[in-house]
Amino acid sequence: MLVHICCAIDSHYFLRKLREDYPGERLVAFFYDPNIHPYSEYRLRLLEVERSCRQLGIELIEGPYDFESWMEAVRGLEKEPEKGRRCAVCFDRRFEVSAAKAAELGEKSFTSTLLTSPKKSLEQLRREGEKLAEKYGISFLAPDYRKASGTQEQNRLAKEAQLYRQDYCGCLYGLGIQREQQRKLADELFVPLSGQIQPESIEERIALYEERIRLEEAGIPYRIVKERFLNWRLEWALLKVGKESTPSHILPYSTLKKPFTRGRIDGEIAPLAFLNRDEVKFIGLSDYNRLAGTRYGTVSELLYAPPPFDKELELRRELIPSFYDLSPVIVVDKIPDRKIEFSMKAHSFEDVRERLIPLIER
Incomplete structure (x- = not known):
């Protein structure tokens, strides 16, 4: 049969x-x-x-x-x-x-x-x-x-x-209708061009379940537990310096109250520079490399091959110690010295993720 x-x-x-x-x-x-x-x-x-x-x-x-x-x-x-x-x-x-x-x-x-x-x-x-x-x-x-x-x-x-x-039947249209009814973001469809694995993404789940199989084959007991957390997805962002589009990399959990802001740098507390509006902060690539332990030559290189999400989250916490700060943090080749226009659409939302815990006898 x-x-x-x-x-x-x-x-x-x-x-x-x-x-x-x-x-x-x-x-x-x-x-x-x-x-x-x-x-x-x-x-x-x-x-x-x-x-x-x-x-x-x-x-x-x-x-x-x-x-x-x-x-x-x-x-x-x-x-x-x-x-x-x-x-x-x-x-x-x-x-x-x-x-x-x-x-x-x-x-x-x-x-x-x-x-x-x-x-x-x-x-x-x-x-x-x-x-x-x-x-x-x-x-x-x-x-x-x-x-x-x-x-x-x-x-x-x-x-x-x-x-x-799984929490949807499987098809693209069923997912869209279901998330619309739930008033939830269809974050299953978000895949960064960089390939960076996002929290509670399908790619993260695949890694977890592959590790589960490895533990089973090794005879190691485990538990899969769920945890509630604040999730984040970047939909798009655009930085213009003096009307010219400029490569920029957005650190996790950056959000903007409105989709657009403009202004100038009006102060600096190394390594961060501050826009005079909407809590926007900048960090130069050289400082990013120093703090993250990376060696990117340009922000464009960073955009298409960033460090793992958790490593960037650690960097954000080093720059901004507060766990509750959702200010935009933007990585640029050099701190802008002209008028800045910045547009971004990002989502922060309550979510649930799974965590795999090996049970090792003491």
């Missing part, structure tokens, strides 16, 4: 139930989810599915990440709600490829872990699956593992295995 996999939260429980109900079946897991966006989120979910399948001893096949084809398939349905027409097209596509893969492998049936998702319509999934099964001459199994406290058992197993629990 080929089992289409959407995520580890659903598959870990679903695969165990299939084993109980179909003990004679050889299960082949098939991860095919080109709807998941961004790609880093796709890699994170696949990482967890790989771990789950290893624990269960089930073969896993990864399907193609043909995201562009999926986008074309749902064109015009961007504003559809959850369980609407876009979801039907999405199921059709994933079920079509899964049914074709099952027939290619000589399997007689296929099913999908989407059936256990409480956010999906069981009847809609069953209808689409049976239609495609008939097309490929195989059967579609649609067990209802949500009933009889199945959803509660699924959540218990996920918690016990400390599985990554």
